[in-house]
Amino acid sequence: MTVPYPVHRPRRLRGDARLRNLVRETTVAPGDLIAPLFVREGAGVRDEIASMPGQYHLSPDTLVEEGKALHDAGVAGVILFGLPEKKDSKASGAYAENGIVQQGLRALAKKVPGLLRMADVCLCEYTDHGHCGVLRKEGRGGDAEVLNDESLPMLARTAVSLAEAGADVVAPSDMMDGRVEAIRDALDDEGLDQVPILSYAAKYASAFYGPFRDAAGSAPQVGDRRGYQMDPANGDEAIAECDLDVEEGADMLMVKPALPYLDIVRRVKDEFGLPLGAYHVSGEYAMTVAAAERGWLDRERTVLESLVSIRRAGADFILTYFAREAAGYLNK
Numbered sequence: 001m002t003v004p005y006p007v008h009r010p011r012r013l014r015g016d017a018r019l020r021n022l023v024r025e026t027t028v029a030p031g032d033l034i035a036p037l038f039v040r041e042g043a044g045v046r047d048e049i050a051s052m053p054g055q056y057h058l059s060p061d062t063l064v065e066e067g068k069a070l071h072d073a074g075v076a077g078v079i080l081f082g083l084p085e086k087k088d089s090k091a092s093g094a095y096a097e098n099g100i101v102q103q104g105l106r107a108l109a110k111k112v113p114g115l116l117r118m119a120d121v122c123l124c125e126y127t128d129h130g131h132c133g134v135l136r137k138e139g140r141g142g143d144a145e146v147l148n149d150e151s152l153p154m155l156a157r158t159a160v161s162l163a164e165a166g167a168d169v170v171a172p173s174d175m176m177d178g179r180v181e182a183i184r185d186a187l188d189d190e191g192l193d194q195v196p197i198l199s200y201a202a203k204y205a206s207a208f209y210g211p212f213r214d215a216a217g218s219a220p221q222v223g224d225r226r227g228y229q230m231d232p233a234n235g236d237e238a239i240a241e242c243d244l245d246v247e248e249g250a251d252m253l254m255v256k257p258a259l260p261y262l263d264i265v266r267r268v269k270d271e272f273g274l275p276l277g278a279y280h281v282s283g284e285y286a287m288t289v290a291a292a293e294r295g296w297l298d299r300e301r302t303v304l305e306s307l308v309s310i311r312r313a314g315a316d317f318i319l320t321y322f323a324r325e326a327a328g329y330l331n332k
Contacts, residue, residue, distance in 0.1 A: 026312040028304065030074035030330055034118060034277070035323035038215055039063050039104040040083040051211035052282055053289055055321055057083060060100075060107040066324075067112040073327035077116025079171060079319060080104050081215075084126055089135070091126035091154055095161040102165035109166035118198065119167035121159045121183065122174045123151070132174040132228065146228055148176050155179050156186035163187060163195045171254070173200040175228045181248035196251035198277060202238035202264055203256045205229035208283030215282065238264045239271055246272055255315075257281040259306060262313040269314030278310050280320035288322075300329050 013019045038049070038057050045059035058066055067078060082101035084093035093099050101119055108117050124132045134150040151174065159170040170187070172179050180199050187195050206229075230237060242253050253272060255265045256279035269276050288306070292299035303322045310318050320326065 026308055028307045028311050028318075028326070028330065030323075030327035031076045032311065032317050033075050033307075033323040033326060034116070034317060034319045035066075035070050035075055035078045036081065036279075036319055036321060037063060037066060037078050037104075038081050038083060039100055041085050041100055049211070049215045051214045052286055052321065053293075054325070055215065055285075057215070060103045063104050064107050064111045067108050067115050070324055070327075071112050071115045073324055073331060075115075075323045075327050076317065077118055077168070078108070079118035079120055081120050082125055087126055087128040089128055091123035091158075094123050094126040095154070095158040097161065097165075099161065099165075102161060105162065105166035116168050117166055118169040118171050119162040119165075121155055121162065121170050121172040123154060123158070124174075132176070146176075148178070148228075151176050152179055152182040156182040159183040159197075160186050160190050160192065163192045164190070167195065169196050169198050169252075171198040171200065173203060173256075175200065175203050175230070177244070178248070180245045180250050184249035197249065198252040198254055199245040199250035200256055200279075201242040201245040201250065201253045202261070202268060203229055203254075204232050204261065206232060206257050206260070206281070206283070208257045208260065208281045211282035211286045232260070235264060235267065239267060242268050242272055246274065251275070252277060254279060254319075257284060258310045258315070258318065259284055262309065265310065265313040265315050275316050276314060277317045277319060278313070278315035280306065280310060280318055280322070282321065285321040304329055 013023050040057050040059060042059040043061055045057060046062045047057040049055045049057065070078065080101045082099060084100055105117055105119060108115060122132050129135050131146050134147045155172060155174055155176065162170055172183055180197055183197060187193060252275040253268055254277040255261050255268055258278040258280045265278050288302050291297040303326055307318055307326060
C-alpha cells in the first residue's frame, strides 16, 4: 500500500480531541441504536433481571415511561419481547389480539408515537416447550424436532397480529426456512404491505444468549436450538441464509450476535448492501457489566468501543441493551 503522506503525519491528528473528532472515520449516534425491552402483564412493574443488571421486566405503563426516556435521549426505537402469563403448545399468546406485546405496542403508539416500534416474531417465549416452532418430541434419532413447515402459519399469524397492534417493523427471529415469504404474503393479504421485515437472517446457535433466555423465560425444555440456528463455525452459510431471505422479501437483514461475528457483519453488508442491523446480545452486555463492576474495564469506554466496532464492521444500526446508557454518553 502506498502511503500518500509521511507516516508520522497521522500522529499530528491524534493529540487534540477536536482533531480526533474531525477526522474520525466511524461514528455512533443515539439514532443508530435500538433498545430491546421485555414487557409483561401487570401495572407498575419494573423488576430488575438478575442476569442483566440494569435491565428490567416492564408492564405496559412502565414500558411507556422507558420509551419516553429513550425517545428523549434520541434513541431510534425499541424491539419488544413478551412474557405471557400462560404458555401452551400452540404459542397462542404470540398472536392473541390482547397479547402482552400487542398491549405494549398499542401503549407506545399512543404515548410515544415518535419512537420506532419493532416487534420480535418468534414463538419460544410463548410455547410450553421453549422452542421456536411446532415441536415433535420424537424426531430424527429420537431427539425432539421442530417442524419447519407446520410452524410457518403460526409465525405469519403472529407477524400480522403485531403489525395490526402497531409494530412499525416485524422481525422474525425463529430461523425457520421460508418464514420471510410466509410473513410477507400474510402481511400483504391483510393490507399491511408497507410494514417492512427485518430478518434475523444470520442467527447463530450462540452461548451468548444465556441471560436473554433467563430474562424471557424461553430456555428449551428439551434439546436445544442447534437444529435450526446456525453453527458458529460457518460463514458461507450465513451468506446463503441471507440470500434466501432477500429473495423471499426481507427489507433489512440482521446478524446475531454482534461482536463474535463482525466478519459476518462485514460480509453481509458487502454482499447485499441492504440496511443491516447487528444484535449486541445479552451475553455481550452481561460480560461488560460484570467486568466493569469488578473494576476490570472502564464501562463507558468499553460500551462505546464495542458499538463503534460494530458500526465499523458495516452495521447501519445496532440492537443493544446499552442503548439508553450509550445515548447518555454520546449526548454529553
